[in-house]
Amino acid sequence: MDIDAWVWWLVGAAALGIGLVVTAMPELGMLAVGAVAAATVSGFFGGGAVVQVVAFVVVSTALIAVVRPIAYRHRSQRPRFTSGVDALKGRTAVVLERVDARGGRIKLAGEVWSARALDNGSAYEVGQEVDVVDIEGATAIVM
Structure with missing residues (x-):
């Protein structure tokens, strides 16, 4: 064959x-x-x-x-789509409770997050807009 x-x-x-x-x-x-x-x-x-x-x-x-x-x-090439906490970095949030180096609350992407100021001497009052610099666990670091 x-x-x-x-x-x-x-x-x-x-x-x-x-x-x-x-x-x-x-x-x-x-x-x-x-x-x-x-x-x-x-x-x-x-x-x-x-x-x-x-x-x-x-x-x-x-x-x-x-x-x-x-x-x-x-x-x-780096991916253009980010998800999870990486997608929240660089976004703007609104202060719900005074945010300083010890803590506070913000509204970020429709959710309430605990937050703290990046600089120890900075404080942000209710209604003020802040930028999210980083996310550490469930806490947003803002400035």
């Missing part, structure tokens, strides 16, 4: 796909797509072994050359 070349390319693509899942190396996925391209050349166009290998190399190299720099650029 003689198995066609395109079947071997698909077996190789499946093996590379399994390697991608196991190792999480995106390059293996790009090589798998190259193997599918070689299988297509073999199965639909009847290309010889040299044409199949050229298709594999060209498609795999092109994907790695184009996709990898884009993925690196996305990975190196």
Whole structure:
């Protein structure tokens, strides 16, 4: 029994796909797509072994050359979306109870928070707007 070349390319693509899942190396996925391209050349166009290998190399190299720099650029950028307490830093709050170095209360993002002043000598009166500098536990540090 003689198995066609395109079947071997698909077996190789499946093996590379399994390697991608196991190792999480995106390059293996790009090589798998190259193997599918070689299988297509073999199965639909009847290309010889040299044409199949050229298709594999060209498609795999092109994907790695184009996709990898884009993925690196996305990975190196800081996320633009912040959540949790990080999203509260830099927001403005309204003083509900006098805030000084010992404590107080503010309304921040629709919720009542305990707060204390960043500077020991500063105090903020009821109704005054303050900026949240940091969050320590359940206490907002304001100025």
